[in-house]
Amino acid sequence: MIKKVLVANRGEIAVRVMRSCREMGILSVAVFSEADRKAMHVRYADEAYCVGPASSAESYLNIDKIIEVAKIAKADAIHPGYGFLSENATFADKVSKAGIIFIGPSIHAINTMGDKLTARELMIKSGVPVVPGTEENITDNTRLKEIANQIGYPVMIKASAGGGGKGMRLVREEKDVISAYEMAKSEARSAFGNDAVYIEKYVEGPHHIEFQIMADQHGNYVHLFERECSVQRRHQKVVEETPSPLMTPKLREEMGKRAIDAAKSVNYVGAGTVEFLVDNNLNFYFLEMNTRLQVEHPITERVTGIDLVKAQINVANGLPLPFKQEDLRQNGHAIECRIYAEDHKNNFMPSPGVVKSISEPLGLGIRTDGYVYEGYEIPFHYDPMISKLISWAPTRSEAIERMKRALYEYKITGVKTSIPFVSKIMEAKDFVDGNYDTHFIEKNMDFLMTDDDCSDYCEDIALLVAYLDYTEKMKLDGEHTLDTTHKTSQWKEFGRRKNVIRL
Ligand code: MV4
Secondary structure, X not given: OOOEEEEOOOHHHHHHHHHHHHHOOOEEEEEEEHHHOOOHHHHHXXXXXXXXXOOHXXXXXXXXXXXXXXXXXXXXXXXXXXXXXXXXXXXXXXXHHOOOEEOOOOHHHHHHHHOHHHHHHHHHHHOOOEOOEOOOOOOOHHHHHHHXXXXXXXXXXXXXXXXXXXXXXXXXXXXXXXXXXXHHHHHHHHHHOOOOEEEEEOOOOOEEEEXXXXXOOOOOEEEEEEEEEEEEEOOEEEEEEEOOOOOOHHHHHHHHHHHHHHHHOOOOOEEEEEEEEEOOOOOEEXXXXXXXXXXXXXXXXXXXXXXXXXXXXXXXXXXXXXXXXHXXXXXXXXXXXXXXXXXXXXXXXXXXEEOOEEEOOOOOOEEEEEOOOOOOEEOOOOOOEEXXXXXXXXXXXXXXXXXXXXXXXXXXXXXXXXXHHHHHHHHOHHHHOOOOOOOHHHHOHHHHHOOOOOOOOHHHHHHHHHHHHHHHHEOOOOOOOEOOOOOOOHHHHHHHHOOOOOO
């Protein structure tokens, strides 16, 4: 049984994984870069080891160094989190060969799903619907034009080694297909060292809906329902929710079955996610499978009541899943807003720096997964996501109101954050109506950029108002008592009208 886990990651996910370890009585080992000496995951862990300089390539991606530390620390297992080495088959292989448990799927599953063309072929064989398109690696221009015409424009050219939007090209007309193909190929060659590409019919205005799946080493598979992830900006998710407002019970059952089929096709073990595109007629198509725990896993945890990290560790220990598909329910509604240290008013530029103050929301139905504390300097070397705010309520509209309340309470000074931006999303009509697809952010950009947020000065004004109100009512009658007879405060009225003060 696993007694000590090395977490090969940083930031909120490293802390998240260690939290479950602590609850399970498992010791945790942190690895950190020179830029992360004071990071939360280092403080939280039972042991911590420096693995290299600030740059990820020399630290969090340093396979041999991390495995060396795992051996020194006598860790039984390694949890890779997301990003970094989480979908690196070479890492998983070397970990296993060092006699350490890799908390994740097999090398075969990582490799197969990592190559999108191979995954596509396998899905076709397994009866999982894919977007109409190629089943071959296209290598010449004649064949390219033939296939594109067969599919019908617009088409998408995608890099087989890509994923998450990297190495993709949209082609609307035949005249552009060869140049797009050549650009996609050369981009893929330099980015991934693999220039295989494939073509798909372009799905207009799609939803991105993914299914969480979980499998054990004994051939048991379940899905833990969907996550709606269509609120994205440049392939970066911003808000996720479950259930999806688009979903119907019938579609859920169908997609859930196909997600499990996708997982079965690679003998998947552990936690994984099957991504689908869903069009407006509720046709769905396999996009890719992520062979890791994902950023947005907490919304699934909240509605199903299952700790996915605990489940991953139990599966890695060889235990059977303690639940069957028919035991699982979606209880209520959960929404996640990602909080990035970035300045949306300045082209969403990262905003690293020292966190001068942080005050996180609490209260019924709120969870924050983060790692920054007062005085912490957010390094510029890594992803600018600093936390995830998750709201839960019995209904979607209550979950939105609760999220707005929590965002109102969330105060971070010293760095710019996406709190004002996601607050606007919670107020956007299309979001509130559940009427949105992957084009939501670009469609609503003007509204989302309109600043009626006053978080920087709202509290100062409220204090000023309270003080003026106090002095105005204070009557020095010799006993220094406060006259509490009601008088309308002009300041408060003005503030309410202008929506500057929300008292
Ligand atoms: C598509 C598509 C439309 N048609 N494929 C983007 C990320 C990568 N995983 C696949 N992506 C897309 N593939 C076809 N055939 C539209 C997208 C897409 C998208 C997908 C999910 C979430 C957000 C997106 C934003 C733009 C484009």
